[in-house]
Amino acid sequence: MSTFHIKPKIEFGENSLNILKEYNIKKCFIVTDNSLIQLKLIDKVLNILSKETEVEIFSEILPNPTIEMIEKGMKSMLKFNPDVVIALGGGSPIDACKGMLYFEKKIEEEMAIKSSKRFFIAIPTTSGTGSEVTSYSVVSNGEKKIALSNDQMLPDLAILNPSFMETLPSHIIADTGMDVLTHAIESFVSLKKNCFSNAMAIESIKLIGKNLIEHYKNPKELKYRENIQNASCLAGIAFNNSSLGINHSIAHTIGAIFKLSHGRANAIIMPYIIEANTKAREDYEVISKELELNIVKEQDGKIVLINYINEIKEIMGIPNCLEIIGIDFEKFKNEIPEMISEIRKDICTSGNPNIFDNESLIKILFKIYFGK
Ligand SMILES: NC(=O)c1ccc[n+]([C@@H]2O[C@H](COP(=O)([O-])OP(=O)(O)OC[C@H]3O[C@@H](n4cnc5c(N)ncnc54)[C@H](O)[C@@H]3O)[C@@H](O)[C@H]2O)c1
Ligand SMILES: [Fe+2]
Known part of the structure; x- marks a missing residue:
């Protein structure tokens, strides 16, 4: 038996960010890296979200994200308890965000507690890892880099908006x-x-x-x-x-x-x-x-x-x-x-x-x- 998996829904093109208006987002946790805040790329997302949406940003992700960054981000996410999680960035923030969601699920499974439902949106700013449509997350631990794979890490929605790539060196x-x-x-x-x-x-x-x-x-x-x-x-x-x-x-x-x-x-x-x-x-x-x-x-x-x-x-x-x-x-x-x-x-x-x-x-x- 062979399987071909198609997920997530992909919204693409110049106006693709507008899709965010169609979701009634109450609490939004954004995982990104600091450069994307400096470059004001995050503003493109914040400007689309409704004024009523409560937002928390975790921007402590560096290239080749580590298990420590994921652990810290996961703790912030659990404390904030969002209904929507957005990963904005290259493969590093997207993979780190996947890691946070993955380890949260693992903890819930181990503790036999009710699974939290968080809608996961990936917005790539590099072209790229393709991480917005894969079940992989590549995590660094010291001098080792491990590729995790689990369908639970697949985003629910991927937004391909070419305006994010304008700032790429x-x-x-x-x-x-x-x-x-x-x-x-x-x-x-x-x-x-x-x-x-x-x-x-x-x-x-x-x-x-x-x-x-x-x-x-x-x-x-x-x-x-x-x-x-x-x-x-x-x-x-x-x-x-x-x-x-x-x-x-x-x-x-x-x-x-x-x-x-x-x-x-x-x-x-x-x-x-x-x-x-x-x-x-x-x-x-x-x-x-x-x-x-x-x-x-x-x-x-x-x-x-x-x-x-x-x-x-x-x-x-x-x-x-x-x-x-x-x-x-x-x-x-x-x-x-x-x-x-x-x-x-x-x-x-x-x-x-x-x-x-x-x-x-x-x-x-x-x-x-x-x-x-
Ligand atoms: N999950 C997967 O399927 C998959 C596949 C391949 C690679 N990866 C992993 O993804 C990571 C690499 O991701 P990457 O190559 O996208 O780079 P990255 O996310 O590490 O970013 C590289 C640099 O580019 C900057 N940057 C990102 N977008 C920018 C923009 N629009 N304008 C200006 N600067 C920008 C970042 O701030 C960072 O300094 C590695 O850890 C790799 O192992 C994952
Ligand atoms: Fe790759």
Whole structure:
């Protein structure tokens, strides 16, 4: 038996925030990060809420949210007891908010107390993790990053409003855009994919191919912003149903130890995983064709895809290996046994088309470090 899950309801486009007026929100708990308050992005939400709505804001979320941030936010949420919870931000505030709701449910289950019903709305401000439509939450604990998965964390409503992306700096457009591409590609080659997830993944890949560089170069242009936001959401629906792959497991592990942005880690790793995934050769070829890449006769579609990824990374100033960004080699080498253990434990690993033994994994890690 296979399942394709469709939730939440998605409201998208320029006026999509107006949907908030249709809910009779009495007490609203907003989880966000401080930058989004400074940038006044939160005002767009506050201005739509009714004057009667009581609001509490928890803004102590930083990139790669920790278990401590989630615990603190959950305590504030429980004390306030809202009927609606809004997560506003990139993957970090959305994942942190999911964590708060998830651990609240766990406590209720353990204590056998009546379950609280909180309507959960996710408003992404990056494009992005797709977290607004996934049942995943990635939580950091010291130098470890763990991906939790539970359908209870799926939002009830996702609002895709392109006006939130106007303030994104170009390096975040680059990193988060490459995260979307990694989601869509890993979904399309996943061992757990199906025809539904494939359709979403391919549409996302096509939108990325046609819009990411344009969006990076013209961040104020609505059309590109909107298309990349939709691509991010489509990729989220895809991988929520197909799982991801070892690219993400390595990104979680390396990102946690060396404090790298999630999208940048994925972008650095991607060419080496595509190269190593010999079992997905035909799927990569399909992706190259869908991206309308020029495959000369007898040429390998997978190599063409790797070249394309390296080209767009170069345009967006993303380095091709960890050595360039100054990660200490001795520390990297010493961490290898721990990294391998974490990569094997990550829930994304089981979706990867190839299974790698330790020797192969070490070779891949060295390529990611040295770029060759
Ligand atoms: N839940 C999932 O399915 C899923 C999938 C992939 C990644 N993740 C996780 O999500 C996190 C990464 O999320 P992210 O890449 O969206 O970044 P993020 O939420 O960590 O934000 C990165 C930076 O961008 C800033 N920012 C966000 N929106 C902005 C805007 N509109 N204008 C200006 N600045 C803005 C934030 O303040 C922050 O400084 C990681 O922890 C990653 O592991 C989750
Ligand atoms: Fe990701």
